[in-house]
Amino acid sequence: MISLSSYLFISLVLFLCGIFVMVARKNIIAILLGIELILNASALNFAAYTKFLNNNLEGHIMSLFIIVIAAAEAAVGLGIVIRFFQLRESIHIDDASTLQN
């Protein structure tokens, strides 16, 4: 049951859910939730390939760096969201269109 294909399937589902959340939501924080799902899907893929292909732990290192980047991204992203809320009193993504046109 524990096989590469099942892990790839789970990570595919996670990735699709992340894409779906990212596109469908109009709330910036909800979009960040989707990004977390996508990053998790990729980290899971790296770990699964390490286990089932060569077992040399390079994939674990990649997953660790992905987790690091996810943490940094969440911190900076949420900082930007809070700053944006102070300026605009809204976290709707369509209100962040000052640079458009």
Add this chain to the structure above:
Amino acid sequence: MNSTVVSYFSQSNEFQNVTNWLTQILGFNASSLVAFIIFAVFSLIIVGAMATIGGLGTYAERKISADLQARIGPNRVGPFGILQFLADGVKMILKEDIVTTNADRFTFNLAPVLCLVGVFATLAVVPYSSGFMLADLNVGIFYLVGMASLVGVGVFLGGYASNSKWSMLGGMRGASQIISYEIPATLSIIAIVLLAGGLSMKTLIDGQGGAPQDWYIFHNPFAFMGFFVYFISALAETNRAPFDLPEAESELVSGYHTEYTGMKFGLFALAEYIEVFVVCGVAVALFLGGYKVPFDLGSGQILVEKLGLDGMLAQNIGQFLELGSFFTKTLLLYYVVIWVRWTLPRLRVDQLMTLCWKYLTPIALVNLIGCAVWMYAFNGKSIFALIFHAAGSAGGH
């Protein structure tokens, strides 16, 4: 299953007998079934014992505070009022379960459960004795830190879902306090991990000895400071006084559990008292020698040699001595925690954050670097070993 209780029991003859007997009856290899049953039974024992300790914690808190304030404290239910916590529990179960209007019902019900799950999950790796530990994960202490941070989520959600200003402020303070003080606590844990060279609880304790000069707290000056940094941060992480700002009763009615009644409030309180026990247990395991008994009595070798006891019996006696050692030290620390609560005044919010970010975190960083330098400079020897070595060589001349 890589669990220490199971591996301890699988040494005995009865385990083999029972396994063979069940294998004959059931027709398949029953060793994993027996292992699972042992594991389940001991999980239940630990959960029950910890719930009792949490309950007795409330009793101890009242009795000790009464003692410190020259009162008598609870004295009606049972001898010395020791059954007071049972009476309280019955009262809490019978109370009406109130959910505030406009409360977020799903989150409101989930919050106490998250708190309790986070605390009970950490119990799996707490080392009670060398044979009585549910699971000896090789990322033990790291797992414990991760699971304990679930409590912060529970506290925050409890405050948010209650739809009350007091709860909201309490939950926000609680969550920010927990994630802030996680940093110095984890840094001082990492310093000890550096000394021991491993993340599993067994490695951490095996690097220490039974006598105080072999403990990591007296290993070097930095570890000595690290113990106090860890203890202060642990006090703050469990929301105990003098850091009980989330439930400061003089400003926020009772913080994040203002709106909780009945057993849900009971779950919050139980989680808090058990978390104090877990945190004290971790402090004992990391700094104060854990379950080690002086003169290596824990392994039972001396008993076999001097008294001529049976090997398994001596080992069992050793286990009980180790349990006694661990629980004595942990409950002493528990007493200190309660003592601190009823002695020191509460901090303000800005003082709390100043203490964490401007004092404890830099000190913890210095401790970490100091431990690393010490390991490099003195080849991992403790300060007592160096002194004895110097004294020995001086006497030799």
Add this chain to the structure above:
Amino acid sequence: MFANTLFLASACLTIGGAIAVVYSKNLMHACIYLLASLFGVAGLYTCIGADFLAATQLVVYAGGVVILMLFAIMLTGGTSNKVNRFGLEKIPAMGNKKTFFIASFAAVVSAMIIVKILIPVLKQNPSSALSPNEPTVERLGTLLATDHILAFEISSVLLLGALVGAAVISRPRKEIHD
């Protein structure tokens, strides 16, 4: 037996949590479902012997990211205005039928691309026998401090930059009086 049970439970938790994030209309609930999904991923890591990775997942996500998200939701919550600054009606924050349609289209397209990529990978790698799980902490530490030391140091600089940057960005700027 035990590993399979753990795997099934974690997989259900992961997929269920992710789908619940998609369907939840409440941002707070979505965040809790995300937490469940991340815990499921930690369980999946444990199933393939990545113990250190699982613990890191617990520490970083349960202790850090999810609480940060909850904080941000609480600090920005309470504004459910249906119109924007210009008085125009705007799309609800959690999406409506139109955005959901576009999202499902995007998901289907990316699913087709990924499946197209994955099929040859799965064909050339028939599932082999599982190697037994070993402790990874020491090997990971050695790898991080030798082969990947540059990436390790750069990630520490990245984290420091993120820490300072987040603090600077989210601090309310004072009006400049000269």
